[in-house]
Amino acid sequence: MSVTLDSIDLAILTQLQQDATTSNTNLAKKVKMAPSAVLERVKKLKQKGVILEQTARVHPEYIDLKLLAFIFIKSSEGPGNISVAKQLSKLPEVLELHHIAGEDCYIAKVRARDPQSLAQLMRDKFSKIPGLLSTKTTIVLETLKESNHLPIPKKM
Template identity: 55%
Template sequence: MSTENNLSLDKTDLSILRLMQENSRISNVQMAKELDMAPSAILERVKKLEQKNVILQYTTRINPARLNLKLLAFISMKASDSIGCSTTALELAKIPEVQEVHHIAGEDCYLVKVRTTDSASLMALMRDHFSKIPNILSIRSTIVLETVKEQQQLVIPEK
């Protein structure tokens, strides 16, 4: 049995994750103050969370509009891949403008999130990249007019 399935996180681990998710730049000293622990104990716990693949990476959230990436679209795709085959998904994931690739249930096979500068660049993305992936049978685009909420944060249980 995999250790990931048996991974148990205690209340302190969950508190560390909550603090780090709010601000990944929080120092061990600050977390130690918040949790009434020694900074060395916090460091040890964070390293264990990294080793157990609970913490996968540290990222910076950048305002896409500041990089002129103003067009957000979700693209539903039907592909001829057999169930469980990820060839198309892996090809989609290689495209820089593709932010997310989800294998989905239902009529379509994939839901892909992309960001581009404008509708012309979205069209070029479809023509120059998506159309060259042999298994894609159909594409339906949904362009986002306004984003009310977008986040990567998970709901961390209190325990």
């Protein structure tokens, strides 16, 4: 996956990461380009898969999802088989799912209302996934930093 990005592309990405809702005109002013040129660049960055999505980040407490947990998952799958991962990925409570090296196979970032709803998720959904052998759950007490912003360089 090789895409060449110039300093203008990087500036556009930096601005969009800070505020994905910024208008094209405002974005053009910030990167010192014509709005039509910026619009074309953003379109190409999306087509190339550099920009994956533009979303709004919702504060979890306002929608009663106060509990954050990381769940380490061990599966019985052999190399190349990701059926457990496919099932886990379908669960809306699973915000992130990563295939990891080490004793466990996957780590999932999960949001729930409270400990009881997390237990219910584990009991009603995780336990029904064929090939899922075991889990270890770490509950977050306090989030000191949480970001999906990548450190974009000024030049490549």
